[in-house]
Amino acid sequence: MGKLSLSGLAFWMLCSAAHAQEAPADFATQVPLAISGNGPWYRLALPLAVQLNARQADLGDVRVFNAAGEPQAYALSRQSSQHTESRTVTDVKWFPLYAADTREAVPGVVMKATTDGTLLEIRPSSTNGQQVLRGWVLDASAIKAPLQQLTLDWSQEQDGFQRFSIEASDDLQHWQAWGDGQVARLSFADERVEQHDVSLPGQSARYLRLVWLGQAAPQLTSAKLVSATRSRLPLPLVWSPPVAGARLKAGEYSWPLPAGLGIERVRIELKQPNTLAPVTLSGRRDDKQAWQPLSNGLLYRLSQNGQDVVQDELQLPGLAVTELKLHVDERGGGLGVDAPTLRFAVRATQLVFLARGEPPFTLALGNASVKAANLPLSTLIPDYTAERLQTLGQATVEGEMVVTSPTVAQAGPNWKKLGLWAVLLLGVAALGAMAYSLLRKPPVAR
Template sequence: MNKCLSIVLAALLAAPLVQAEYATQVPLKLEGEGPWYRLELPLGVQMAASHADLRDLRVLNAEGEELAYALTLGSAQPEEKRQEAAVKWFPLRGPADAQAAPAIRVQRGTNGTLVEVAPEQTGQGEQILRGWLLDASAFDEPLHRLLLDWSAEQEGFQRFTIEASDDLQHWQRWEDGQIARLSFADERVEQREVELPGAKARYLRLLWQAPQQAPALLAARVVSIESQDLAPPLAWSVPLSPTSSKVGEYRWELPLSLPLEKVRVQLPPGNVLAPVSLSSRGAGKLEWQPLTSGLLYRLPQDGKETLQDQIELWGTPVQQLRLRIDARGGGLGSEAPAIRVAVRGTQVVFLARGSAPYRLALGDASARSAALPLGTLIPGYEPKHLAGLGRAVAPDEVPAAMRQVADAAQSAADWKRIGLWGVLLVGVALLGGMAFSLLRKPEVSEH
């Protein structure tokens, strides 16, 4: 009896309780240089996960090995708006041995721009080119960059001081500047751009530190740069048809409770004016919770069509969504509208290893997160490095045939789990019967 008990216990301990089963696997196409790759996760693929926090996401190679990866939400990206303008330049001449800036006589036009700049006649020795005066009076923007082009004969490094003025009488020292042109073999390296402090000024004075090397300018441009942060990128779903509808009310059920940022409603052609309200509720709940209200429209204005088809939700978790239309606006027509929903974009960064093709796997309800911090996955990581990584591309949504296979696999996995639990329960019952039998067995009396 003890031998049978040992065999049953060994069998139960050897049987796996849960085996990792990824119901959905989609191929990844790699572009650019590795070994790290960045994937903008499509929302249609994200919806195939078993958990909204993507704890069941994995990246696999051709050998079926799980690869190291990290998850990161898309963040606001800085955008630079650049304005450039050509400016006039005038030579500044003075004595070669003078330390002070050359004295000049100027003639201005009616709009304040310079027409002529001439040196003051001091009669002190040879007059050489000491620098240049730039007229930026027509460019009423902060100055962030200065672009210079000069004669091809001048090579090497050219260093100069930069001073700014609004009246040509009072000058403020800005930064020192440097331009360079170097040739070797059949290649040429140029540095034509100079940093400016981002302040406004009508005139700039460039004085060369080595006047004998001051080049002849061919062009001068000033640049103003306005930086602003763009909104974090969003991942949009494909159009979703309502799961139920009646006049003036439409409902959708998402596979996961997702933190929705926006909802876009498909409006019919023609003039539309529709006051709407949105509500949500969790799976299995009876009560609807109001989310927001808004006005959707498609209307002519100034000979053009004005469209407002989006509603902001700002990251509210939603699984079931209800849209109600105020009939006083005329409704949305006889056809039930489709919607597209958006969440803040998620990026998957992984370290390629083993053989291609690589796959993205999701759908194991029992999985725990295996994501690493980005700083661990990429030693020495800095946010600016992210854009330079190789790129991975996944389908926008799980193909229908693949979803059918995933559903079948999930159903088989569910029955397999039921079978395993059945084996366990039978084993436990068998163990209980054995123990009960041993307890009831009468002790043999010794004589």
């Protein structure tokens, strides 16, 4: 029994040395946290600038410590996209909005609908003078799911950019702004470039009102709404600081990116007014991999009615790449000799921790050698549900990041770890001595 106990003791000491408690000084970056709301669980949306200081692509080196330097139990949520249960494209009816001129912000109209909400008629509140077509009202009363996208088509005679405001209503009386939309049909180098889709905020509404900005509206030939029932809302997109690129050759530019981030959108700087550039964006994980097409589209910055009309973003499929390459069709004039700067967007990473001990709490990361310590959310929060997650207390980054060299890279001995290894070696030596003593002991006569 004594031999077995000594072996178990040595094994325990070995495990203790291998899993010595980490301290904030073991990590290159420390960020102060402020907490609010009801604990003991707190959720923190990790800023992208903080994530880029991690030494492990999967954020296995992130930790939270209390005021005494004790590590806290935590979980990571790295949701890449919404979970879609169903997606439907619906053709909807449209009704014209007329006004006396294009300077009137919102046309005065009288609207009629049936008891079930189906739109019957829209007419001007005043018929004095010539009426100008200012926009359209779309009847979405038959759609019960949140609206994700609007797709428009219009008469071939009206080319160019079409910019309009988007408002939503359930009663035709009270309207909520949903931002601006922009579609386009352009002739370019014997080709036609068309943009018909406009993103919507993913909310439900019975009616949409589109009012053209400073110009008459075109005659619509088609209006479709894409709706989707989703099991949960996505985490928001977070944008990177500007990334400098390099010009590979005429019409080609590249940008290096951090590894392990699923990029969903990029924004390319368009410095010069009246820029028009059909582009193709490719990516790869390393320089040994072939380039893979990720997106294509039309980038532009054009002056229209005294304002800049800008489309500088491209949608990506969320793949993790370490380098991007942009090919530009230079028949539109290109993007210049110097590579433009680029920003990329990824879904926010949310960290949830169980507060133990006294604040202030510190977020630490930046250690390539530590092992991941995060738990599943269902383990961290025993009765976890997606709805409950939104009710947890909140933690936010405050102050500035403190970036240092981890203790393991600093000069001088790490007395804590040296002491643990000394205890381990002494235990192993004692075990060896015991085994040697047992081997030298003469066998007992029977």
